[in-house]
Amino acid sequence: MTDPLHVRxxxxxxxxxxxxxxxxxxxxxxxxxxxxxxxxxxxxxxxVRAVSDVSLNLRRSSVxxxxxxxxSGKSTLVYAMTRLLRAPGVISAGxxxxxxxxxxxxxxxxxxxxxxxxxxxxxxxxxxxxxxxxSALSALNPVLRIGxxxxxVLKTHRPEMNKTQRRERAETLLTMVGLDATRLDRxxxxxxxxxxxxxxxxxxxxxxxxxxxxxxxxxxxxxVTQREIINQLYELRTRFGFxxxxxxxxxxxxVELADEIVVMYxxxxxxxxxxxxxxxxxxxxxxxxxxxxxxxxxxARRELTGIPGSPPDLADLPAGCNFASRCPYVMERCHQxxxxxxxxxxxxxxxxxxxxxxxxxxxxxxxxxxxPRVKRAHxxxxxxxx
Amino acid sequence: MSAPExxxxxxxxxxxxxHFVTRTPGKLRNDKRVVRAVDDVSLDLVKGHVxxxxxxxxSGKSVLARMLARIVKPTSGELIxxxxxxxxxxxxxxxxxxxxxxxxxxxxxxTNPVHRVRHSLERPLAIHGAARGNIxxxxxxxxxxxSLEPPERFLDRxxxxxxxxxxxxxxxARALCVQPNVLLADEPISMLDVSVRLGILNLxxxxxxxxxxxxxxxxxxxxxxRYLADEIVVMYxxxxxxxxxxxxxxxxxxxxxxxxxxxxxxxxxDPTSAATRGESPPIFEVAPVGCRFAPRCPHAMEICRTTDPxxxxxxxxxxxxxxxxxxxxxxxxxxxxxxxxxxxxxxxR
Numbered sequence: 164m165t166d167p168l169h170v171r172x173x174x175x176x177x178x179x180x181x182x183x184x185x186x187x188x189x190x191x192x193x194x195x196x197x198x199x200x201x202x203x204x205x206x207x208x209x210x211v212r213a214v215s216d217v218s219l220n221l222r223r224s225s226v227x228x229x230x231x232x233x234x235s236g237k238s239t240l241v242y243a244m245t246r247l248l249r250a251p252g253v254i255s256a257g258x259x260x261x262x263x264x265x266x267x268x269x270x271x272x273x274x275x276x277x278x279x280x281x282x283x284x285x286x287x288x289x290x291x292x293x294x295x296x297x298s299a300l301s302a303l304n305p306v307l308r309i310g311x312x313x314x315x316v317l318k319t320h321r322p323e324m325n326k327t328q329r330r331e332r333a334e335t336l337l338t339m340v341g342l343d344a345t346r347l348d349r350x351x352x353x354x355x356x357x358x359x360x361x362x363x364x365x366x367x368x369x370x371x372x373x374x375x376x377x378x379x380x381x382x383x384x385x386x387v388t389q390r391e392i393i394n395q396l397y398e399l400r401t402r403f404g405f406x407x408x409x410x411x412x413x414x415x416x417x418v419e420l421a422d423e424i425v426v427m428y429x430x431x432x433x434x435x436x437x438x439x440x441x442x443x444x445x446x447x448x449x450x451x452x453x454x455x456x457x458x459x460x461x462x463a464r465r466e467l468t469g470i471p472g473s474p475p476d477l478a479d480l481p482a483g484c485n486f487a488s489r490c491p492y493v494m495e496r497c498h499q500x501x502x503x504x505x506x507x508x509x510x511x512x513x514x515x516x517x518x519x520x521x522x523x524x525x526x527x528x529x530x531x532x533x534x535p536r537v538k539r540a541h542x543x544x545x546x547x548x549x
Numbered sequence: 550m551s552a553p554e555x556x557x558x559x560x561x562x563x564x565x566x567x568h569f570v571t572r573t574p575g576k577l578r579n580d581k582r583v584v585r586a587v588d589d590v591s592l593d594l595v596k597g598h599v600x601x602x603x604x605x606x607x608s609g610k611s612v613l614a615r616m617l618a619r620i621v622k623p624t625s626g627e628l629i630x631x632x633x634x635x636x637x638x639x640x641x642x643x644x645x646x647x648x649x650x651x652x653x654x655x656x657x658x659x660t661n662p663v664h665r666v667r668h669s670l671e672r673p674l675a676i677h678g679a680a681r682g683n684i685x686x687x688x689x690x691x692x693x694x695x696s697l698e699p700p701e702r703f704l705d706r707x708x709x710x711x712x713x714x715x716x717x718x719x720x721x722a723r724a725l726c727v728q729p730n731v732l733l734a735d736e737p738i739s740m741l742d743v744s745v746r747l748g749i750l751n752l753x754x755x756x757x758x759x760x761x762x763x764x765x766x767x768x769x770x771x772x773x774x775r776y777l778a779d780e781i782v783v784m785y786x787x788x789x790x791x792x793x794x795x796x797x798x799x800x801x802x803x804x805x806x807x808x809x810x811x812x813x814x815x816x817x818x819d820p821t822s823a824a825t826r827g828e829s830p831p832i833f834e835v836a837p838v839g840c841r842f843a844p845r846c847p848h849a850m851e852i853c854r855t856t857d858p859x860x861x862x863x864x865x866x867x868x869x870x871x872x873x874x875x876x877x878x879x880x881x882x883x884x885x886x887x888x889x890x891x892x893x894x895x896x897x898r
Contacts, residue, residue, distance in 0.1 A: 232742045233713070356606065385605045385769040390813035412743050418817035442817045456743045458750075458776030460799060460816055467776070469747030473712050 191262040191273070194374050194406045195221040195244075200257030200277075202236070202243040202430075211477045213239045213252070215430045221374070224404040228421030228438065230414050230453065234474050236430035237410050241376055245292060246276055246284055263291040263373050290320055293367035297379040299359035303351040309362055310347035316369050336365040341395055357388035361395070368399065377409045381416070393420060414453050418442040426450050429475055429485040432504055436512035444533040446507065446514040448490045451530055484517070492518060492528050557596040558629075559763040560617065560649060560731045565590045565626035567612055586612040588787040589626070594731055594763040599753065601766045601778035603810065609787040610767045614735045617765065618651040631730070647677055650724035654736040656716035660708045660723075666692075667704040669723050677727045691726035692719070694760075695752060714745030721752065732756065733765045738773065750777050771810050775799040780866075783807050786841040794866035803869040805846045840872065848873055 202214035214236045221227050231237045242248040244259045259276040274287055296302045303312065313333035317324055324332065334344040340361040351359055360380055367375050377396075381389040397420065400407060411417060417424050418438045425435040426449065434447040445451045452470035472489040475481060481488065487497040496517050504515040518527050567587040587609040594600055594617075604610045615621040617628065619641040628635045630648060653659040660669050670688040679687055692700035695718040708716055717737060724732055734753060738746040754777055756762045768774055774781050775796050782792045783806065791804040802808045840846070843853040850872060852858075858872045862880035869877075 232744055386771070386813040387605055387809060390815075393815075413815065414743070415817055416815040419815050439817075453743060456747055458747075458772045460772050460775065460811065460814055464776060464796065466751065467747050468751070470744035473714070473745070 191270070192222060193220045194223050194262055195219075195408075196260040196262070197244055198258050198260075200240070200244060200259065201255045202239050202248065203253045203255045204239075205251045206253060209478075212255075213430050213477060214243065217257075217432055219425060219432070219435070221406055221408065222422075223373070224400070224406055225422045226400065226407040226409060226420055228417035228424040229408060229410045229427060230412060230417055230424060231427035232412060232474055234429075234477070235427040237427045238378055239430075240427070241378065241408060241410055244276060245288075245294065245376065246279070247294070261287060261292065261374075263287070289316065289372065290370040291372050292374045292376065293370070293372040294376040294378065295360075295363045295367045295380045297382055299356070299363045300351060302363060303359060305351055307350075308347065309349055309351070309354075312362075312366060313347070313369060316366065320370055332369070336369055337362075339368070339399065340365045341391075355388075356384050357392065360384060360388075360392055364392070364396065364399070368403070368405075371403065372405055374406045374408070377407060379411050380409075382411065382413075389416075396420070413457075414442075414450075415457050426453065429480065430477060431485065431515065433486065433516070434512075434514045435504075436514075440512060440535045443535040446512070446519050446531055447486075447516050448492050448518070448531065449486050452489075484515075492531070494518075556598070558593045559596050559631060560594040561629040562590060562592045562613075562617060563627050563629065565592075565613065565616055565628070566624045567609075567616060567621060568624045585787045587616065587623075590784075590787075590789055592617075592765075592782065592789075594765055595779075596730070596763050597757055597761040598779040599757050599764040599766050599777050600780045600782065601768060601774035602782045602784055603768055603771050603774050604784035605769060605810075607786075608784040610784050611735055613784070614651060614733045614765065614767050617731075618649055618733055619645055620651070643677065647727050648729055649731040649733065650727065650729040651733045651735065652717075652721050652724050652737050655740045656713060656720045657708060657740075659720055660716060662708050665705050665707055666711070666719050669719060670704075670726055673723060673727050687726055691722040694725055694756075695719070695722045696748075697722065712745070713741045714748060717741055717745075717749055718752065721749075725756070729762070731763045731765070733767075735767045736769070737766070739769070746773070753777065770814075771799060771807075772814055783810065788841060788870065790842065790870040792868050793864070797864055797867045801864070801867075803863045803867070803874060804842075804871045805848050805873070806842045809845075840870075842871075 197217060197219050200214060200217045201212060204211045204213050217240060219227070229237045229241065239248065239252065243252060243254050248254070254277055257277065261274045261276055262270065263274070264270050274283060276284070276287070279287070303309070310330070310333055313336065314329050317329040317332055321329075330347075333347055337344050337346055342358060342361055342365070346354065346358065346362070354362070363380070381392055384392065393416065396407070409417065409421060414424075418441070421438045423435065424438050424441045425432045426441070426447065427433065428449050434441065434445070434450045436446070441450060442454065445454055449470070455467055456469040458467060470489055475485050475488065481498070482501075483499050484490070484497040484502055487493050490497065494517060500517070502515045502517050502520070504513050505520065506513045507519060518531060565587055566585075566589055569584045569586055571582050571584055590613060592600065592613075602610045602613065612621055616623050619628070619635075623637045625637060627637055630645065635645070660666075667688060670691055671684050674684045674687050675681075688704065689700040692698070692703055697703045697715060697718050703711070703715070703719070708719075711719065721732075721734075721737070732753075737753070738749050741749065750773060753764055753766065757764050766774065766777055771781075780792065780794050781796075781798045783790050783798065783804065785806045791798055791802065791807045798807060799811060802811055839855050840849075840853040840858055843849045846853065852872050858870055858875075860868045860870050860880040861874040861877040863869045863874050863877050868880040
């Protein structure tokens with residue numbers, strides 16, 4: 164098989180005609196399918212299960228938000244499924260199917276990232292799946308000029324490009340993320356935090372990937388810069404139609420950006436729903452707690468409590484529901500049986516909580532039984548690309 | 550709720566200014582430039598009140614906190630602690646440190662990783678002359694004040710054994726154990742997990758309400774400032790651009806920069822917020838002519854580029870540093886806050 168990476172000729176044309184990238188014919192509806200995925204740290208008696216039994220599908224050109232506290236396993240999940248996790252992290256179960264296409268929109272054979280060898284991974288990384296890390300300062304080489312970073316990527320993955328073409332491509336990318344092309348001659352320390360993060364985004368998009376993973380890209384930035392970057396990402400996503408996995412602890416940010424959100428707690432998905440439904444009608448007490456942890460900008464000031472207590476020790480998980488000790492609605496059953504992620508009757512969403520199981524003895528608290536308004540804050544991915 | 554009868558100003562800053570001299574890299578020594586980190590800032594920290602300072606990175610808010618703690622010496626201006634003026638060139642004294650304490654952003658960086666919590670708490674006590682027999686009891690009392698109970702469980706832990714929220718409580722306890730009157734908190738929650746942030750904010754509020762500390766809360770999160778503060782001050786490029794008592798500034802922002810800050814906060818309940826856009830990264834005005842926000846301001850007028858605006862009174866205790874409000878009377882800022890506590894507020898605090 165010829166390497167699909169080295170046959171892209173119409174790349175410049177694609178950049179200028181922005182719309183023709185988004186209607187790639189697709190083999191599968193989903194760009195990423197994760198099944199029963201578990202990740203451990205360590206082996207044997209000292210083993211800790213950081214991600215437990217996670218399944219999810221990522222639709223093409225859609226944005227999946229992953230929310231949770233530190234230690235909830237959100238970063239571990241994403242690093243493990245892209246095989247970036249280092250020892251002592253071990254993938255102990257499950258598979259991750261990546262369905263990508265070549266330049267001409269032809270579907271390539273699905274790759275199981277869990278079983279892929281280094282060569283197969285190398286073919287996929289950056290050109291099909293790229294990542295933006297939280298700390299741009301530590302992700303950029305401090306002794307290289309920005310231009311060199313772009314040059315190296317393109318040199319490796321696009322050997323057919325000459326020096327001038329590489330430079331031009333880098334300039335295009337920088338303009339795309341709203342930076343002046345002269346920044347290519349700067350060193351990372353000469354740029355502000357927001358500019359560095361834009362560089363990281365431009366680098367991630369350098370090879371026109373189908374999936375971009377964002378690991379808390381705006382956490383270290385202040386609100387105004389964060390807003391600019393989020394708007395930029397939204398624009399780029401609409402233009403190029405890549406799918407995104409966005410990890411953050413800021414749920415209100417995710418509600419604005421994501422199509423679908425999964426909330427993780429102690430290594431498990433406790434709730435998944437479309438962004439607006441999750442915001443307006445959370446079904447899991449933990450989601451409700453997270454949403455109530457942000458002081459509002461409007462309305463009367465009242466005392467908020469956040470979520471009492473702290474996350475459980477993964478090495479010593481309680482019997483029953485992991486959230487039981489912090490849950491305001493805890494019942495007898497929560498301490499005995501562990502709830503599983505179950506699809507709800509209202510469709511399209513699932514939750515792992517005994518309160519929401521039909522026929523449960525207790526009545527559902529009113530906060531967890533709201534009906535969402537039928538309205539979206541921004542167009543869905545399908546509308547955005549059509 | 551037990552507010553003090555009349556506002557008692559614990560610590561005042563008058564015309565505090567700090568300039569840093571920098572040199573352009575690669576140029577010779579004579580190419581000096583001055584960064585006006587903080588320019589002519591006056592502020593009163595009142596007993597039993599939280600004053601919030603909101604601004605982006607580089608707005609000078611941390612330099613302001615460090616000047617108030619007298620870690621950074623002001624270029625000019627003076628500090629008045631409990632009625633006593635402290636000359637800007639005087640050395641920082643132990644007495645001053647006993648009255649004014651600073652809590653920093655990252656608790657893992659501000660505690661010594663090779664020492665137990667006990668060390669972090671007992672050392673300031675010893676330095677500030679607590680009797681040796683009392684030190685253990687005082688350290689435990691400090692931990693109890695920040696709701697780390699039972700204190701014995703925490704005293705002999707190392708910083709890495711505690712969560713971020715717990716360790717931030719330890720660093721607040723360390724500041725409290727010398728019985729200060731003023732607590733300066735520089736972004737105390739920005740490094741913490743969302744679920745524990747409110748706990749720290751409520752703790753600061755409690756210290757203010759129950760123990761009548763004067764608290765300075767520095768943040769870039771205007772929503773948390775609205776939640777916590779009695780007075781909110783917005784800083785941009787070293788200057789105060791808008792200030793108000795209570796939540797007036799957030800509810801009806803009058804300065805374009807405050808409006809930008811508020812529009813930038815992720816707010817799913819407001820679908821228009823995603824459409825708002827900032828212009829360009831902040832800039833340090835090396836030799837400011839006119840309003841510092843003018844290059845980014847959507848409403849910039851001719852006068853903004855030539856003359857720095859004075860402070861205009863746009864409401865009761867609400868002051869805006871913007872020419873858009875030139876029809877309003879000019880404000881006299883240096884007054885202690887009048888009595889006003891969370892009107893129409895139905896909390897159980």
